[in-house]
Amino acid sequence: MIHFQNVRKKISIVNFVRLLAMKLYDIAHSRAGDKGNTLTLSLIPYEEADYDLLCARVTAEKVKNHLKGIVSGEIIRYELPNISSLLFVCHDALSGGVTTSLAMDTHGKTLSYALLEMEI
Amino acid sequence: MKDKIRIGCGAGFSGDRLDPALILVEKGGLDYLVLECLAERTIALAQKRKLQNPAQGYDPLLERRIESLLPLLAKNKVRLITNMGAANPLEGAKKVADIARKMGIKVRVAAVFGDDVFEQTDPGALALETGKALAESGELISANAYLGMDGILKALENKADIVITGRVADPSLFLAPMVFELGWDAGNYDLMGKGTVAGHLLECAGHITGGYFADPVKKPVEGLDILGHPFADVFADGSAIIGKVEGTGGVIDLRTAKEQLLYEVVNPREYVTPDVVADFSTVILKETGKDRVLVRGGTGKTKPPTCKVSIGYRAFYLGEGEISYAGAAALERAKLAGDILEKRLKNKVETVKTDYIGLSSAHRTLFGAPTPPYEIRLRVAGKAASPELAALVGEEVEALYTNGPAGGGGVRKYVNEVIGIVSTLMDRTQIRPEISFFES
Known part of the structure; x- marks a missing residue:
């Protein structure tokens, strides 16, 4: 939350943009799920009014770029306007699959918070 | 009703x-x-x-x-x-x-x-995940x-x-x-x-x-x-x-x-x-x-x-070992230990994976430039064909106690058989x- 009364009046554009820079964590929550080698990530804004902002800013391409160290395959985004939520289905994302991966978190359960690290 | x-x-x-x-x-x-x-x-x-x-x-x-x-x-x-x-x-x-x-x-x-x-x-049926015959995954058990x-x-x-x-x-x-x-x-x-x-x-x-x-x-x-x-x-x-x-x-x-x-x-x-x-x-x-x-x-x-x-199949034996480093140069010491273990294990087990718990183990990647944490736990995992070979991973981690680097502690070692899962479709009749x- 930006308190405008605290912002100096002659603020530069650069600083204003920096103030606006925030992580998805600030405005949305997420849960990760797994099916074989596919990772699912929901993205749910705390305020339903932010749904349009998420639709505009959090595209499948941007998420693919953000998660490039994690997701090798295609990312499909589903829009669910009835519940003001997005769902990202990430293929080839769990180091070969839940049952045979050598990773610490074989299910990718912690990865919801990897998505929420994304700056918007 | x-x-x-x-x-x-x-x-x-x-x-x-x-x-x-x-x-x-x-x-x-x-x-x-x-x-x-x-x-x-x-x-x-x-x-x-x-x-x-x-x-x-x-x-x-x-x-x-x-x-x-x-x-x-x-x-x-x-x-x-x-x-x-x-x-x-x-x-x-x-x-x-x-x-x-x-x-x-x-x-x-x-x-x-x-x-x-x-x-x-039918062991020849194709697995949805791999596109290959089920039997190619390994010995089928369920x-x-x-x-x-x-x-x-x-x-x-x-x-x-x-x-x-x-x-x-x-x-x-x-x-x-x-x-x-x-x-x-x-x-x-x-x-x-x-x-x-x-x-x-x-x-x-x-x-x-x-x-x-x-x-x-x-x-x-x-x-x-x-x-x-x-x-x-x-x-x-x-x-x-x-x-x-x-x-x-x-x-x-x-x-x-x-x-x-x-x-x-x-x-x-x-x-x-x-x-x-x-x-x-x-x-x-x-x-x-x-x-x-x-x-x-x-x-x-x-x-x-x-x-x-x-479908469940016998995949491999997983050997794991963990050791902690804390204080000054904890990450550097953990990374040195990781390098030593990779060299010692590379011809003994199939795949070696090194994780730095506290830094990048869960997300497998870094976002931005995090400050090095006060303590780090090194975790090494390897695939092997037998429990004896898998045990080498933990044994090598434990051997760091005398062979260094300095200040490693809290070793734990594990060996587990890994059952893999693939799926296929069957007509409901x-x-x-x-x-x-x-x-x-």
Whole structure:
């Protein structure tokens, strides 16, 4: 939350943009799920009014770029306007699959918070 | 026919807490209790136990759960449906009847089986994940088809108080009592879709009551140590109200319901179970009171001609070792140790993976430039063909105690056999649910 009364009046554009820079964590929550080698990530804004902002800013391409160290395959985004939520289905994302991966978190359960690290 | 039933979910996986189910049965006003205790790999591990002892292979917690639940189920006239039969529903059901007999409680127990399709499975069939023949994955040890609600429905029609199943699609455990009590037509796919939505919302228990949802900074939830598990009032029109017992911890609201609705969904417009292809995109959620969410919408069309079959195979032996470094240059020392271990292990085990716990082990990547933490735990994992070879990983980690670098401590080492899972599709005409009854 930006308190405008605290912002100096002659603020530069650069600083204003920096103030606006925030992580998805600030405005949305997420849960990760797994099916074989596919990772699912929901993205749910705390305020339903932010749904349009998420639709505009959090595209499948941007998420693919953000998660490039994690997701090798295609990312499909589903829009669910009835519940003001997005769902990202990430293929080839769990180091070969839940049952045979050598990773610490074989299910990718912690990865919801990897998505929420994304700056918007 | 009833116009409303209340179904509780007292466990969302095999290792779930035991007490929330007791509270649900004692104070929840339930008609049915469901315990969902089978993950994808759980049944393959259970098959392994059954191979060693034909009287085993049901859920390892079955006795403890049933012993504590039985008196309450009988007193409150709540029927129980659970997939705790795992790889051996027949022995699981017999065990339940035995326990009831010893406690002097009269129950009729049904075992629903027929999900074990190992005999019918063609090792040459293609695995969905790899596109190659199943047998190429490794030595096959189990094949379990996802049954729908049919077997459970028949058990309920035949007056079972307790239904013990093997592999059944999770939402079908919930859909069966809805169809039975509310008089739904199994060919009414719209209702099957709605019931599947309610089942999916319940199936992970503490997920929807704010447990796995909680984040003390952004999503604080009270009473996680006494987290309540959910129930749903399901109405004849397919709508449902999710709730929990008053006085239990947790929260049910739009946020928890949305997280669970989308959990593990790979296509919200086509959520496939053996009973229906459900559409979750039409679901509408509304908070109707404290810890109450109304679920409407949700639809369905047809049911798939095939059923998914989970195949377990012997994959490899996993060797792991861990060691901690703390204080000045902790990360540098851990990285040196990691380099040494990779050199020492590279010709001995198949694949070596090095993780720096506290830095990058869970997300496998870094976002931005995090400051090095005060302490780091090095974890090394390797694949091997035998337990002896896998043990080398932990042995090499332990050897760092004298061979350095400096200040490593707290070594732990593990060896485990890894059962891999692939899946294939089988025509539903090849799969026949079967039922046996046992009386106490």
